[in-house]
Amino acid sequence: MKKRSEQLVEILKRHNARVTEQRIAVLDAVMRTNVHPTAAEIYDQLKDRFPSMSLATVYNNLRVLTSEKVIVELRTSGDSSRYDYFENGEQHYHAVCRSCGKVVDFSYPELTDVELAAARLVHFHETSHQLEVYGLCDACYQKSHESNRLQALS
Numbered sequence: 001m002k003k004r005s006e007q008l009v010e011i012l013k014r015h016n017a018r019v020t021e022q023r024i025a026v027l028d029a030v031m032r033t034n035v036h037p038t039a040a041e042i043y044d045q046l047k048d049r050f051p052s053m054s055l056a057t058v059y060n061n062l063r064v065l066t067s068e069k070v071i072v073e074l075r076t077s078g079d080s081s082r083y084d085y086f087e088n089g090e091q092h093y094h095a096v097c098r099s100c101g102k103v104v105d106f107s108y109p110e111l112t113d114v115e116l117a118a119a120r121l122v123h124f125h126e127t128s129h130q131l132e133v134y135g136l137c138d139a140c141y142q143k144s145h146e147s148n149r150l151q152a153l154s
């Protein structure tokens with residue numbers, strides 16, 4: 001088993017991204033959770049370890065990692081972007097809560113057929129796809145129904 005830091009360096013090199021200690025830490029922060037962190041959340045997590053690092057540096061690293069296709073920027077409805085990493089070609093989708101902004105992973109393997117369709121129908125090559133489903137998470141749904149119920153009672 002390779003050390004995690006070596007794996008991170010390898011991923012950066014494979015994508016031709018310059019390797020710095022802060023960039024490794026930012027990538028690690030995106031990879032190690034499934035909460036799809038924002039830049040501010042990553043900054044909060046790393047600022048003790050890198051006291052000289054600014055929020056702008058985190059943004060800058062996320063921008064490089066996104067443009068080198070190491071990570072993906074999610075199209076969530078909130079004000080700040082959230083980021084995710086897809087393990088070796090593993091595809092998954094996101095359910096985004098309109099109320100609290102929570103982003104939950106789910107898989108739907110059948111959907112990879114849309115890439116075959118794009119290849120067959122409009123002759124596209126090297127395709128990729130991304131999908132977000134918007135709605136209310138169960139907690140927000142229950143909460144809104146509870147308050148509707150209380151309003152009806154009063």
Ligand code: ZN
Nearest residue numbers: 097100137140
């Ligand atoms: Zn919610």
Ligand code: MN
Nearest residue numbers: 084092094105
């Ligand atoms: Mn995800």
